[in-house]
Amino acid sequence: VQPLAIFPPAAQKSSKVTKIFDGQEASKYFKEFYAPPPPPPSIDRHNKATNKDLIEPHDYMLSIYKTFSTAEKLGLNASFFRSSKAANTIASFVDSGQDDLPLSPLRRQQYLFDVSTLSEKAEVLGAELRIYTKVSGNFRISETDPVDIQLLSCHDQQLLDSRTLDLQDSHRPKWEVLDVWEIFKERQHLSPGKPFCLELRAMLDNPERELDLHLLGLHRHSRPQQKKAILVVFTRSKKRQTLFSERREGRALLGLERKAKERGSGIKASRRRRT
């Protein structure tokens, strides 16, 4: 788990986590906070295989939930934390892009995100791409040669953000975070309803060349769900939304249809009960 630190606006930052709690209460909450994430739900729990059982939330989303729900229990307003960007909704979208053949060199990757469920009315306060890197053991490079991972717009190849990889500690897996707020806002405005697309490349200086992304562990083949890249979008909706609106948006119907297949004619009773 990549821990998510709590940073109240005026508080000073310590090495890892800002000290906002005191004494025993702090140790209790941090124990809970840093506890390993709960095991993924089993596929056949009570013979009820649902979509939820097939979707494994990224550790980052679990971390967000744990942090903010812990803050709530302490009476702190989660929206004040820097990491939340004052958002009251944080949505994650898993990359649906595909690589070419596994053995061919991978110079560039296109990341695709279906963001159609995002409300157009919500105010976007931030967007970031989180990608999982693990430098290959075969990759040897002198310490003086930095490797830049660069993010480009699929639309016009404009450079959006770049990050120099920390090669001192490069063989440990790491999540790199790239800011895509500006391009996301622009794309949402210009091409609503279309998948959001970003292109990634890794550059090596002297001589300047594009690296094979396999060397940075960025290939997608046999990558588990939880290690897939995610686009995290921070929004704030002024409209007070009820729980039932989420319930209405398709999931209930999907669930009913699935259960109907499982149980045959049981759907009518189920629908009556829900109504």
Place this chain on the structure above:
Amino acid sequence: AASKTRHGKRHGKKSKSRCSKKPLHVNFRDLGWDDWIIAPLDYEAYHCEGVCDFPLRSHLEPTNHAIIQTLMNSMNPSNMPPSCCAPSKLSPISILYIDSGNNVVYKQYEDMVVESCGCR
């Protein structure tokens, strides 16, 4: 008037308690919502229960309407019901769920936990 014990409580017919918050355990599994809510699967909350009878206590922060309705009820109960005991302050909780596009979403939902009850 009903006879009272030495602690001032009424004998016989059980009287309804004044409007206050009572513990409420919410279980999303029981509601059948665990197919889209990841966490929390349950949480501790409250519900409001009890009567708003005359005279209304100030901690119930009655609305002006509730004061009038309660007064009218006290004068003629058959013509006017007492005012309603309802949540007067609520707080949010965080929910992690799966949306219709199978994306994992964190949202802070307003008005999920009753903090106090009042006469409305």
